Amino acid sequence: MSLIVDRMPELGVTRLSRWIFNCYVLDGDDGPVVVDPGSRRISLDVTTLLGKRAAGLRAVVATHGHTDHVGGAPSLAAMTGADVHVAPATIExxxxxxxxxxxxxxxxxxxxxxxxxxxxxxLRSSAADALRSGYGTPLGWRWTGPDPVGDLTDDAPVPGASEWIVVDAPGHTPDSVALWHAGTRTLLAGDAIATARGRALFAPITFDKQHAPATSARLRGLPAEHLLPGHGLPLHTPAW
Ligand SMILES: [Zn+2]
Incomplete structure (x- = not known):
């Protein structure tokens, strides 16, 4: 077992991580909201962590449609009854x-x-999930379960966690978004920013070269003090 549970109560966030897979549980308006359950393995970890609170899960949110961010979303939705929310570009x-x-x-x-x-x-779970949900392989988009809701538009409140807002962040992929919490100055970056060796890596993998520079500039302009990356360890200094 190499599940890492990283509780950040001052941010109202818990990070569940296995290897490079980061999944975040936000303290929502009246129940938890899960961001980027990237494999069915992680979704099981989430339900174990939440226990009885899993029944009150308000929403499953994906920063983009790559399998390593949505691979566990349909199963988590099926276990809890929550909807899966994605960007309009993912719906395409x-x-x-x-x-x-x-x-x-x-x-x-x-x-x-x-x-x-x-x-x-x-890793094995994710390889199997790639045949069922999300994209990132030559197979193209795959999905199982109820259709996701495409309401993660720029500046919209995050469903079930209205203190967070959606920030359009195309660049890593055309359908990428980030999430921003102004009260705690926390940026949940999806794959727009990764971290390694205590440093932020902007656009480390780019599928949408046209939009990546503007997104990096926009995210650099936020007065962030906490960075929660899609891959890598969180950073907690204003200087990142
Ligand atoms: Zn990705």
Missing amino acids: YTRGARPPSVPSSCLGFGPVLLGQPFDGAV
């Missing part, structure tokens, strides 16, 4: 648009892979 993939499968650049991601303990179980 459910309607037949072709998601990108080859990155245009891949800079410096190696240290991210080595930064946390390897977990073969979650």
Whole structure:
């Protein structure tokens, strides 16, 4: 077992992580909200962590449609009855648009892979999940379960956690969003920013080269003090 449970009560956030897979549980308006359950393995971890509170899960939110962020979303939704929320651009993939499968650049991601303990179980789970949910392989978009809701639009409150707002963040992929909590100055970045060796890596893997620079500039402009990356360890200094 190499599940890491990283409680950040001052932020109202708990990070569950296996290897490079970060999933975040937010203290929502009247129940928890789960962001980026990237494999069915992690979804089981979430329900174990929440116990009876899992029945009150308000929403499952994905920062983009890559399998390692949504692979566990349908199963978590089925276990709890919560809806899955994605960006409108992700919905286009459910309607037949072709998601990108080859990155245009891949800079410096190696240290991210080595930064946390390897977990073969979650890697095997993710490989199986890729056949069912999300995209990232030449198979294109896959999904099982009820259709996701495409309401993660720029500046909208996060469903079930209205102190967080959605920030459009195309660049890693065309359908990427980040989440911002102004009260605690916390940026949940999805894959727009990874971390390794205590540093933030903006756009470490880019499928949407056209939009990545503007997104990086926008995110750098936020007065963030806490960075919760899609991959890598959180950073908690204003200087990141
Ligand atoms: Zn991704």
